Amino acid sequence: MTFIEDQIRQTARKYLENDEVSCVIGYERDTRGRSRPVFIESVDQVDRLVWGPDCNLNLASYLHERKHSPGKDQPIPKTAVVLRPCDTRAINLLINEQQVARENVRIIGVTCEGSEINGSLRVDCEFCQERVPPLYDDLILTELPVEVPESADPYADINEMDQWTPEERLAFWTSEFDRCIRCYACRQACPGCYCFECVAEKLDPHWVSIALEVPEKMFFHVMRAYHLAGRCVGCGACEAVCPMDIPLGKLNRKVAKEILELFDYRTGDSIETHPPLVCFNPNERLNL
Amino acid sequence: MLDTNSILTTPGLATIKGMKDLADNIKLVQVRFDDPDARKNFSYAPGQFAEVSVFGVGESPFGLASSSERGDIVEFAVNRVGTLTEALFRLDVGDQIGLRGPLGNGFPMDRFKGKNIVILGGGIGGAPLRPIIQTILDHRGDYGKLTILWAARSPDLLVFTDEYDLWQQAPDVEMFLTVDKAPAGWPHEEGLITTLLEKINPSTDNTITITCGPPIMIKFAMMTLEKLGFQPDQNWVTLEAKMKCGIGKCGRCNMGGVYICTEGPVFCFSEVRQFLESFV
Amino acid sequence: MKVISQEQLNLWLADLLKQTVVVAPIEKHGKIQYQEINSISQIVWDFTRPELPPRNWVIPMTEPILFIEQGPTTVLKQPDLPHEKILFGLRPCDSRSFKVLDALFWDKEPADPQYARHRQALTLIGLACPEMWDSCFCTVVGGAPDDTEGLDILLTRIDDGFAVQAITEKGQALVSGLDLLQWSGVPADPSEARGLPKLHESAEWAAVFKDVFWKELSHACLSCRVCSFVCPTCRCYDVRDEVIAICPNGKVYERLRAWDTCTSMGYRRIAGGHNPRETQVKRLKNRFYCKFMYYPEDFGVLGCVGCGRCIDACPAGIDILEVVEKVDLKLAQAQI
Numbered sequence: 001m002t003f004i005e006d007q008i009r010q011t012a013r014k015y016l017e018n019d020e021v022s023c024v025i026g027y028e029r030d031t032r033g034r035s036r037p038v039f040i041e042s043v044d045q046v047d048r049l050v051w052g053p054d055c056n057l058n059l060a061s062y063l064h065e066r067k068h069s070p071g072k073d074q075p076i077p078k079t080a081v082v083l084r085p086c087d088t089r090a091i092n093l094l095i096n097e098q099q100v101a102r103e104n105v106r107i108i109g110v111t112c113e114g115s116e117i118n119g120s121l122r123v124d125c126e127f128c129q130e131r132v133p134p135l136y137d138d139l140i141l142t143e144l145p146v147e148v149p150e151s152a153d154p155y156a157d158i159n160e161m162d163q164w165t166p167e168e169r170l171a172f173w174t175s176e177f178d179r180c181i182r183c184y185a186c187r188q189a190c191p192g193c194y195c196f197e198c199v200a201e202k203l204d205p206h207w208v209s210i211a212l213e214v215p216e217k218m219f220f221h222v223m224r225a226y227h228l229a230g231r232c233v234g235c236g237a238c239e240a241v242c243p244m245d246i247p248l249g250k251l252n253r254k255v256a257k258e259i260l261e262l263f264d265y266r267t268g269d270s271i272e273t274h275p276p277l278v279c280f281n282p283n284e285r286l287n288l
Numbered sequence: 289m290l291d292t293n294s295i296l297t298t299p300g301l302a303t304i305k306g307m308k309d310l311a312d313n314i315k316l317v318q319v320r321f322d323d324p325d326a327r328k329n330f331s332y333a334p335g336q337f338a339e340v341s342v343f344g345v346g347e348s349p350f351g352l353a354s355s356s357e358r359g360d361i362v363e364f365a366v367n368r369v370g371t372l373t374e375a376l377f378r379l380d381v382g383d384q385i386g387l388r389g390p391l392g393n394g395f396p397m398d399r400f401k402g403k404n405i406v407i408l409g410g411g412i413g414g415a416p417l418r419p420i421i422q423t424i425l426d427h428r429g430d431y432g433k434l435t436i437l438w439a440a441r442s443p444d445l446l447v448f449t450d451e452y453d454l455w456q457q458a459p460d461v462e463m464f465l466t467v468d469k470a471p472a473g474w475p476h477e478e479g480l481i482t483t484l485l486e487k488i489n490p491s492t493d494n495t496i497t498i499t500c501g502p503p504i505m506i507k508f509a510m511m512t513l514e515k516l517g518f519q520p521d522q523n524w525v526t527l528e529a530k531m532k533c534g535i536g537k538c539g540r541c542n543m544g545g546v547y548i549c550t551e552g553p554v555f556c557f558s559e560v561r562q563f564l565e566s567f568v
Numbered sequence: 569m570k571v572i573s574q575e576q577l578n579l580w581l582a583d584l585l586k587q588t589v590v591v592a593p594i595e596k597h598g599k600i601q602y603q604e605i606n607s608i609s610q611i612v613w614d615f616t617r618p619e620l621p622p623r624n625w626v627i628p629m630t631e632p633i634l635f636i637e638q639g640p641t642t643v644l645k646q647p648d649l650p651h652e653k654i655l656f657g658l659r660p661c662d663s664r665s666f667k668v669l670d671a672l673f674w675d676k677e678p679a680d681p682q683y684a685r686h687r688q689a690l691t692l693i694g695l696a697c698p699e700m701w702d703s704c705f706c707t708v709v710g711g712a713p714d715d716t717e718g719l720d721i722l723l724t725r726i727d728d729g730f731a732v733q734a735i736t737e738k739g740q741a742l743v744s745g746l747d748l749l750q751w752s753g754v755p756a757d758p759s760e761a762r763g764l765p766k767l768h769e770s771a772e773w774a775a776v777f778k779d780v781f782w783k784e785l786s787h788a789c790l791s792c793r794v795c796s797f798v799c800p801t802c803r804c805y806d807v808r809d810e811v812i813a814i815c816p817n818g819k820v821y822e823r824l825r826a827w828d829t830c831t832s833m834g835y836r837r838i839a840g841g842h843n844p845r846e847t848q849v850k851r852l853k854n855r856f857y858c859k860f861m862y863y864p865e866d867f868g869v870l871g872c873v874g875c876g877r878c879i880d881a882c883p884a885g886i887d888i889l890e891v892v893e894k895v896d897l898k899l900a901q902a903q904i
Contacts, residue, residue: 032702036885039787057883062788179597181620181629183797184832185883188790201834204371210808210826212629241883243619243794245598296678298634301642343636344821346809369840384642503842530838532807536866537673537680539804539830542854543844545862564777564857567844 003143004051004110008082011108011138012046015080021106025062026082027055037062049082051140053116058235059083060090061191063100080106080137084115086124088133089233089268090191096271097278099194109136113146115236122236123249127154134269155257157250173218173251179244180217186238186248187224192231199223225251230259230275233267296535299341299386300326304379305361312444313368314412315377316353318361319385327360330387333394334419335526335554339534340364341386345375349531351416351500351553352390355423362387365415365447391534392553395498395524397423404432406490408481408509410439410501414447416526416553417500425458435490436463439481439501443467443474464488481505482512492517500526503568510557520558527553527560527567543567569755570748573729580746582608584654591625592656593618602655616701617659617875621800625655626669626686632822633682636809639818647682650689657695660715660722661706661875665800666692667718671867672803682825691738696724700761703876705889708767711874713758724755731755765893767870773861776898777853785891786849788884789831795855795878795886796829801863801871802855804828804835830854856891 001009012024028038028048035054039062040046059081083091088109094100111132114125131146132139153159161169184200187193200208200220209216225232234256238248259265263276263284276284306318321327332338332352339347348370354363366376379385397420405424409417424431436455440446446465456463466477466484477484481501490497497518499509506525513523529541529548536550544564546552560567572580584590585608594603594610599619605611635645666687673683697704697713706712716722720739723730732748734740796802806828813820828835831851837843845851863871872888879887 030885030887031890032879032887034885037788039784061790175597179599181793181797183793185790185792185794188792189883197834201832204374206371206808209810209824210630210806210828211810211824212826241790241792241794243798243881243883294678294681297681298646299644301644343638343642344809344811344819346807346823367840384638386642386644503844528838529844530836532805533680535678535680536676537803537805538807539858540836542858542862544857545865547866564774565844565850565854 001047002051004140005049007140008049008051008108008110009046011140012040012049012080013043015106016040016043016046020078021080022077024049024080024082024108025059026108027051027057027059051082051110053114053121054119055082056115056117056122056236056240057189058087058090058191058233058237060087060094060100061189061193061237063091063094063105063191064194076101076104078104078106080108082108082110082140083133083136084110084112084235085130085133086112086128086233086235087191088135090235092135092268092271092273093231093233093275094191094194096274102271106138107133107136108138108140109133110140111142111146113142115240117236117240118245122239123157124154124234124236124253127152155253158254158257161250161254174214176246177217177221178214180221180246181244182212182217182220183243185241185243186221186246189237189241190224190228191233191235191237192228193224221246221248221251225255228252229255230263230265230277231267232256295326295330295388296391297388299339299347299388300330301384302326302362302387304381304383304385307379307381310365310447311412311440311449314445314447315366315368316363316415317366317376317379317385318354318363319387320361321387322384330360330362330390331356332390334397334423335395335416336390336392337416337534337553338362338364338387338389338391339531340372340376341388342372342375342379343384343386345372347386347388347532348372349391349534349549351526353415353418355419355426357426358422365412367412388534392549393551395420395526395554400496401430402432402494404435404491404493404495406435406437406495406497408437408439408485408497408499408501409447410481410499410505411441411445412447413499413501413505413526414438415500417498418448418451420498421455425455425461428459432460432494434458434461435488436461437466437481437484437488438463439466439468439484439505441468443471480508482508485509485512486516489516492519492522496522496524498524498526503528507568520561521556523557525555525557525560527555529553569751569753570732570743571726571729571751572723572732572746572748576747577723577730578608581611581656589651589653590656591622591653602657611657613657617661617697617704617877619877620798621665621875621877622655622658622662623665623669623800623803625653625690626666626673626683627803627805627825627827628686630824630826631682633807633825634823636821636823637818638821639815647685650686652689652691654691654693656693658692658719659697659875660694660713660717660719661704661711661873662800663692663694663718664706664711664715664873665718665875666690668801668863668867668869668871668873669803671869672863676867691721691742692719693721693739694719694723696722696755697758698725698756699759701876703879703889704761704874705764705876705892706874707760708764708889708892709870709872709874713760714755726751726753726755765889765896767860767892768895768899770861770864772899773857773895775902776895777857779898781894781898782853783849785886785894786847786852789848789852789886790884791831791833791848791851792883793827793829793832794881794883796831797827798877798881800873800875800877801859802829804830830858852886856888859888860892860895
């Protein structure tokens with residue numbers, strides 16, 4: 001048990017013992033040694049909770065009832081959830097969009113040393129300056145102070161991509177989306193995707209063909225990136241769950257960069273701020 | 289050898305011969321196969337269904353609402369609820385559609401011979417029951433007393449209203465109508481079909497019941513029938529489920545290991561009770 | 569035992585490639601995938617199991633199953649017959665999956681015409697696994713690393729070549745022209761994974777249908793389609809008409825069939841909104857029960873070949889082998 005795991009378990013125990021929550025959502029290790037989400041509902045199970053760089057989902061996405069459909073007529077349970085700093089930004093977003101009520105969630109925020117996908121540190125984490133969650137009920141500390149990377153351009157790879165010709169960009173993304181199997185894992189793991197019926201699957205009207213071919217796959221991903229404009233927190237869950245290793249984070253960071261430049265807006269700074277594309281601000285002036 | 293042109297797997301073309309308003313947002317579509325052989329060969333039992341193609345939209349299953357014995361016009365009722373039914377509503381006499389079938393098992397009419405029959409129809413659920421009524425009327429001597437309980441949310445949602453007189457004129461037939469909420473001057477019953485059922489309290493002796501309607505109505509009708517002394521094996525139901533293929537391939541309609549499309553849609557309620565998954 | 573050297577095998581494959589379409593494991597985007605090849609040098613010989621199953625060659629991810637020309641009258645056209653294909657280098661679990669799919673799409677009347685058209689065109693040549701890898705469990709579901717089920721020919725690697733077993737007449741005909749060498753040895757037995765759980769008979773599964781562990785298991789399920797899309801035997805599909813041409817006299821549509829899965833939220837939702845499987849526990853349970861109870865009872869074969877792809881791909885760490893183990897445990901507890 002690590003220093004962090006000890007604190008997570010103690011916090012979970014506290015919440016369950018006090019009956020403050022009915023469930024703690026965190027990570028456990030399966031018999032094969034891999035991390036996976038776990039729903040702890042009783043005190044005697046809290047020692048299953050673990051922490052590590054491979055705990056790379058955003059557990060906030062388990063908070064929307066609509067996506068996970070616990071069944072009609074069930075009260076929304078009070079839940080504690082283990083989150084990284086970027087993950088907690090999603091809570092701000094979800095509260096702002098009235099998908100989650102603050103009083104129903106206890107945030108066990110973990111001081112973050114970065115998360116890994118397939119054993120390598122995520123691009124976002126390389127430049128991330130935010131190691132302490134902007135929102136938490138309990139702060140989990142690291143044993144040693146976390147080294148914050150020196151300030152560097154977090155969008156270096158995006159700037160590089162921006163230099164490509166449109167043909168080069170199209171060729172790159174066509175090749176990436178070619179291997180997409182339209183499994184929707186990216187969408188299902190995303191805290192910002194909670195539509196009851198996704199446009200990609202809606203039958204009436206039928207916007208997107210059911211075909212699993214490049215145009216549909218590209219349409220789906222680009223549409224999702226647009227729907228997440230100013231709403232993506234950069235948690236990387238989409239990329240972590242993608243069975244075909246498509247660099248979805250790159251697409252989302254491209255949009256995040258545009259939003260930052262156009263609106264000086266970063267998702268999830270607080271409960272009060274509305275994503276710029278879903279609200280109207282008469283004083284808004286774009287520097288186009 | 290593989291028959292790639294089987295009408296079970298490839299639609300046969302049929303032309304719309306009539307579109308009748310049955311109720312608010314419910315139409316009866318009357319079609320006839322273009323191919324004379326298909327007309328002859330397409331014989332079906334009450335309770336069977338067909339996959340109807342609206343070209344450019346897709347296919348959906350519809351319970352056949354006509355009796356195969358009454359001619360080569362095939363009828364089914366359409367409730368405007370989704371894309372395909374919306375598209376069907378836009379079609380008119382002379383337009384072509386596709387039909388695959390007949391699919392499913394149908395009611396075992398032979399087993400019902402000599403028995404008293406109680407029919408419970410809810411809303412558009414009355415449509416697949418109509419061929420049973422027609423068959424009984426066409427062979428009146430083969431069956432016992434026929435009691436029809438017909439329900440809808442409101443009077444404008446009752447289907448086949450123009451046929452009630454004909455049905456009731458037949459010997460040994462009783463018919464009762466009920467609506468959830470009756471307007472002023474409504475001469476029939478008010479309330480749920482289960483209330484009506486309790487009031488009529490049909491004898492269980494040598495009787496079978498046949499129910500079709502929304503899942504929730506079937507659930508409560510079965511509870512009421514049990515209360516009135518009916519055994520599960522006296523009660524027959526026809527179930528609905530989302531389907532694509534209608535021939536047990538696409539994996540959409542199973543309730544536990546039972547495929548509604550091939551093993552149903554008609555079931556004895558004693559079988560339904562054995563399903564691992566609830567039909568509601 | 570007949571054997572063939574790697575060199576001779578390559579020559580034979582190069583010859584086959586001139587005559588027909590050959591699908592084989594190759595590396596693409598850093599992953600091993602069954603793909604049509606245009607050169608023998610593309611074939612990867614040492615691999616565990618390809619990322620995606622070979623069912624794309626009988627039920628393509630997307631394909632038209634009917635063409636509809638709608639003008640003054642309507643004309644329906646069947647798709648063209650698919651080209652003959654050799655699937656080379658199939659892992660035995662994957663070749664077994666064709667038996668599973670055959671049971672439903674072909675053996676159960678009426679046969680699915682499009683499936684049958686694809687299936688008729690296939691010759692299956694397998695490559696035995698030297699061992700069971702992490703998350704493999706073919707032996708739990710009746711298979712083996714050197715199983716021949718579904719195959720026309722099985723190749724097993726030996727020191728300086730491959731042992732050749734022609735399984736079917738089709739396979740025999742294919743190897744008959746080959747100059748195979750006689751070999752007195754026997755290929756080494758593949759090493760089998762130990763300590764795997766016992767799979768219970770389909771009928772026994774009913775007893776644990778209402779157990780609470782399903783609910784606990786399903787909490788983490790994201791209701792995505794990964795497990796089904798990497799599965800060689802999942803076969804749920806969606807069908808929809810799409811416009812492909814608009815002409816002066818009318819329109820041409822194709823009736824598209826595309827992969828779909830019972831684990832997605834709206835799979836069972838009907839027009840009007842009713843959804844009998846609206847919770848993820850119901851959906852997840854359906855997938856496992858389909859594999860281990862419904863499929864064997866309805867179609868006579870287990871619906872799982874033990875490839876373990878879903879174990880590796882599930883983003884929520886749901887492990888089909890843990891399910892099998894849990895059911896075993898629950899049934900054992902019920903006995904006491």
